[in-house]
Amino acid sequence: MTRPAQCLLVLYTGGTIGMQLGDQGLMPATGFEARMRDRQARDGQKLPSWYFRELLPPIDSASMNQRNWLEMAASIREEVDAGRCDGVLLLHGTDTLAYSAAALSFLLLGLPVPVLLTGSMRPAGTPDSDAWANLFGAMQALHQGLEPGVQVYFHGKLMHGARLTKLGAAELDAFAVLPRPRTGPRAPAIASALDYHQPRRPVSLAVLPLYPGIQAAQVQALLDSGVRGLVLECYGSGTGPADDAALLATLTAARQRGVVLVAISQCPQGHVEFGIYAAGSQLAATGLVSAGGMTREAALGKLFALLGAGLDQAQVEHWFALDLCGERAD
Template sequence: MSAAKRILILYTGGTIGMQMSADGLAPASGFEARLRAQQALEEDGDQLPEWRFRELLPLIDSANMTQGHWLAMRAAILAGLDEDDCDSVLVLHGTDTLAYSAAALSFLLLGLPQPVLLTGSMQPAGVDGGDAWPNLFGALRMLQLGQRPGVQVFFDGRLLHGARVGKLRSDAFDAFTVLPRQRHGQRAEQLPATLDHRQPHHAVRLAVQPLYPGLGAEQLRALLDSGVAALLLECYGSGTGPSDNAELLAVLSDAHARGVVLAAISQCPQGHVEFGVYAAGSRLQQTGLVSGGGMTREAALAKLFALLGAGLCQAEVEHWFALDLCGELLD
């Protein structure tokens, strides 16, 4: 946890650098100059670590985030660390999908020895009393103090685990928090070489489906027949579902038999999956579902993306999905 001496700042867009356009606030270039001008006004500006600035073009509103952007962020981070000789990374990101990207980078950068922080803001830089400059310079100061390897989010004065964070509010500066979900499971003793941050990844087709009263087998079949490699099923409570619907259970079993990865998390904000508590959960598990424990939707989706995107087969994905890789399952 040595203090940062040269930081890579990767600007992806988002509210923090937006400026007014004819259609409303939109991502804008030129943020590096604004940042340097503001640093000169900061009380400790001349004491902050040196930094290098990169833009991930095209800049986007994070509502437009895709897996391709996650892969581009990973590539830009690795290139910046190598080419600019940086020892820490700060990613400037929009808030709508910041938790998804933090989780994705947590799994795409497994084994990276340098710390990575993500931050953004609820209001654009330059707004009086806004949170943009406090978040950005607060993140730089955190890196200056020295941070452990891995991905974290810095927001509203707090450091938050990248694979546990979630956005709870859309209209307040303290928009993000670590969700209080029960954490249990087994930690992976050693990561396979295929999951190392240097290994290539590719995009995969994923789906998320919450269970709800009235979900029909034909609806679930249409989703699973659309070519998805994995389905993240958001179950009730501790991992229950409509166990008396034989047709729906058969749809899940058939999909699993042909190689689709089936994973389960709880819909409850403070929930976790424990299939054996209820018979309804046990019957659901028998279709091939693997438990996501107390993982958030963001973490579980990102983990499936990283495992399948690394080229792992169904059995390998299920094995590693159930183990803690970077703190997503265990404190």
């Protein structure tokens, strides 16, 4: 249900938006609340009431990890459950913003208020910065009313948190929702084990693209590192070197010992549909779960949220195959 937000939590994690110049270049900095309030006053921005919370130390999002995701989710849960806010704006660096938006989409299932992420390609206060337009635009979007769930506001666009990816390293219009086909059954309801109140823990995951010449021994070495889930980036509609018996055996053995294997397409406009080619069917026979048209960011974030909740292999595979928040189906 769409409701205009009246009191926003602004959760600051660092990133380019608040960076300042140091001896080695731009670095994350504290003190962003005062800069926000000063700019709002100077611009005469009419915004909903808001209060500020920062995660310390502020970080460059290139250093983002699972524990940061858990800290963000815990902070949001604490403020929402205490009734202090009816909307959340999370300020984040752009390098891993799409990863965090995807992870939070699954960590915050059932949260009754909207969460909106934004950041900037140029720091606030620099010439031609996009910081204030993104920040105040996001606050206005929350004030106008958004459905509960995680979204991203960037360069004037609202985007689904579990569908977007970063396309550019310099352009201000840096993010887009890829035109990937999205089909798949929706979950009839969100299980209590996946609710945003459910505690999570870090889990060892890996992402591996297939490429010509990949060797079974290389895949085995990755699997032997202790990963509990692997996102395999396949060709086209979910194909791979199906004539490599050693590689197929390596994947089969990994699944048999409890590793969750999921498949995404390497193609920007692709999706996994194993049955089209024999090579896809043979790869699927190792136990790979199709991610359909999900992005790398969404597949990794979803796998983390499911395994991190303590679900067993069969449960993870079951819920991964269903649409939980719009990541798989329109």
